[in-house]
Amino acid sequence: MTTDADVIVAGAGPAGSIAAYTLARQGISVLILEKTQFPRYKVCGAGLTHKILAEIPFDVSPVFETSVHNIVFSSGFKEVFKRTSAEPMLYCTMRDKFDHFLLRKAIEAGAKILYDVKVTGVKQDQEMAVVETPGRSYCSRLVIGADGASSAVARSADLRKHIMPGLAWEAEVTADPAIVKAYSQTVFLDWGAFPGGYGWVFPKKDHFSIGVGGPASLTKGMMNYYDGLVAYLADGPWLSGSGTAATNAASGGRNRAYSIRVFETLSMKAWPIPVRVEKSLFHNARVMVAGDAGGLTDPLTGEGIYYAVRSGKLAAEASLKFLGSAAPSLASYSEAVNDELMTELLEANRIKYLFNAVPLKIHRLVRDNDRVWRAFGKVLRGERWYADVRKGFGKWKMLWRLTCLISKWVSDYREKRFASRIKHQAEPSQ
Numbered sequence: 001m002t003t004d005a006d007v008i009v010a011g012a013g014p015a016g017s018i019a020a021y022t023l024a025r026q027g028i029s030v031l032i033l034e035k036t037q038f039p040r041y042k043v044c045g046a047g048l049t050h051k052i053l054a055e056i057p058f059d060v061s062p063v064f065e066t067s068v069h070n071i072v073f074s075s076g077f078k079e080v081f082k083r084t085s086a087e088p089m090l091y092c093t094m095r096d097k098f099d100h101f102l103l104r105k106a107i108e109a110g111a112k113i114l115y116d117v118k119v120t121g122v123k124q125d126q127e128m129a130v131v132e133t134p135g136r137s138y139c140s141r142l143v144i145g146a147d148g149a150s151s152a153v154a155r156s157a158d159l160r161k162h163i164m165p166g167l168a169w170e171a172e173v174t175a176d177p178a179i180v181k182a183y184s185q186t187v188f189l190d191w192g193a194f195p196g197g198y199g200w201v202f203p204k205k206d207h208f209s210i211g212v213g214g215p216a217s218l219t220k221g222m223m224n225y226y227d228g229l230v231a232y233l234a235d236g237p238w239l240s241g242s243g244t245a246a247t248n249a250a251s252g253g254r255n256r257a258y259s260i261r262v263f264e265t266l267s268m269k270a271w272p273i274p275v276r277v278e279k280s281l282f283h284n285a286r287v288m289v290a291g292d293a294g295g296l297t298d299p300l301t302g303e304g305i306y307y308a309v310r311s312g313k314l315a316a317e318a319s320l321k322f323l324g325s326a327a328p329s330l331a332s333y334s335e336a337v338n339d340e341l342m343t344e345l346l347e348a349n350r351i352k353y354l355f356n357a358v359p360l361k362i363h364r365l366v367r368d369n370d371r372v373w374r375a376f377g378k379v380l381r382g383e384r385w386y387a388d389v390r391k392g393f394g395k396w397k398m399l400w401r402l403t404c405l406i407s408k409w410v411s412d413y414r415e416k417r418f419a420s421r422i423k424h425q426a427e428p429s430q
């Protein structure tokens with residue numbers, strides 16, 4: 001039986017496009033099936049850290065909108081401070097532009113794409129995989145499921161185990177152009193307001209992306225939190241675009257000329273953030289899942305583009321070995337994802353529990369301790385990894401394990417208590 005391509009990639013987000021680019025550059029025939037038309041809007045802060053840029057094999061600076069040098073931290077909109085870095089900490093883009101840029105590179109490298117084709121499932125036998133869509137079926141030797149958080153490929157290949165649902169709300173928000181310019185190098189990050197929850201403002205060329213996220217179990221409280229964030233930006237103790245922590249503290253942190261008042265709220269959307277919480281299989285015979293389809297997002301920050309790009313590359317490498325008969329199966333893909341990415345994500349999960357247990361202490365540590373602040377920057381740049389925190393304990397590894405266990409217990413308790421509080425608030429009194 002003839003095939004439509006050696007490899008079919010479902011979804012043209014960062015995971016799919018980087019996988020397709022890597023394979024097409026090696027002369028493999030690749031067909032991408034994408035359910036939308038490109039460019040397409042994707043709800044996302046679209047903060048690109050240095051470790052993402054180091055993984056992408058070409059320059060993506062043409063789609064940068066802003067570069068971030070300042071982070072204004074607050075804890076439940078209180079105890080505001082600003083930290084600054086001479087080097088950009090991250091770059092912000094818009095996902096319609098960024099994803100289209102990556103996809104064009106894959107097409108230039110030789111990948112083929114069909115738009116408006118929604119994958120509904122995959123079947124496979126000894127010889128090949130069959131990708132099902134409402135119109136017709138497509139055959140290939142391998143399939144990479146890069147079809148995002150609600151992946152049809154992962155579902156039909158039984159690869160959706162151990163995924164904890166997170167949820168985020170985000171909108172594109174316009175404001176006074178002078179204010180947008182004043183904050184063009186500044187991210188606002190509010191954390192510690194409720195367990196596992198955080199809010200952010202990312203600066204874009206002509207607007208802000210404002211969002212909140214957290215565990216799906218706390219969804220009910222999320223819109224109130226978003227409203228609180230918007231009120232804080234309009235009236236709270238924010239820091240001016242140019243002020244330092246010291247000068248702002250001297251003025252009580254208030255300078256109403258710099259408040260962010262929302263003009264228009266566009267494209268408010270909720271989107272799942274899938275978080276894999278145990279090492280497990282990322283392949284099943286001829287099928288692999290990458291990026292959000294595999295639940296590869298950072299439970300602490302929600303960062304997913306790095307994991308999408310990296311797993312897309314790993315899936316392409318495993319495909320090349322299999323197609324070139326250098327490996328009898330795709331097992332090396334699951335091994336690589338577990339060893340490299342899951343080890344890091346599980347460590348991030350432990351640090352998240354620690355943060356949830358003592359949020360204000362960590363907030364103040366980032367404010368007061370330069371070593372902690374520098375470590376924060378190094379993790380963003382990919383110079384240090386979460387796993388280094390455990391290694392830093394050296395022979396006191398057991399102490400770290402014990403701290404993590406206690407933190408998880410406290411974090412789970414606080415999350416349940418908060419969920420029950422917002423449930424009672426939402427229920428009308430008898």
Ligand SMILES: Cc1cc2nc3c(=O)[nH]c(=O)nc-3n(C[C@H](O)[C@H](O)[C@H](O)COP(=O)(O)OP(=O)(O)OC[C@H]3O[C@@H](n4cnc5c(N)ncnc54)[C@H](O)[C@@H]3O)c2cc1C
Binds near residue numbers: 015044147291306
């Ligand atoms: C509000 C929010 C803010 C975020 N902010 C950041 C951030 O600042 N930095 C960061 O690194 N990460 C961020 N993330 C996470 C990031 O958006 C994802 O982790 C990332 O997009 C994953 O890339 P992907 O290629 O796996 O999937 P996606 O980007 O979701 O791409 C999947 C593609 O598959 C297509 N598709 C879906 N279903 C089908 C189907 N059945 N058939 C065919 N095609 C299909 C979709 O149309 C899409 O083009 C954020 C997430 C949210 C929700």
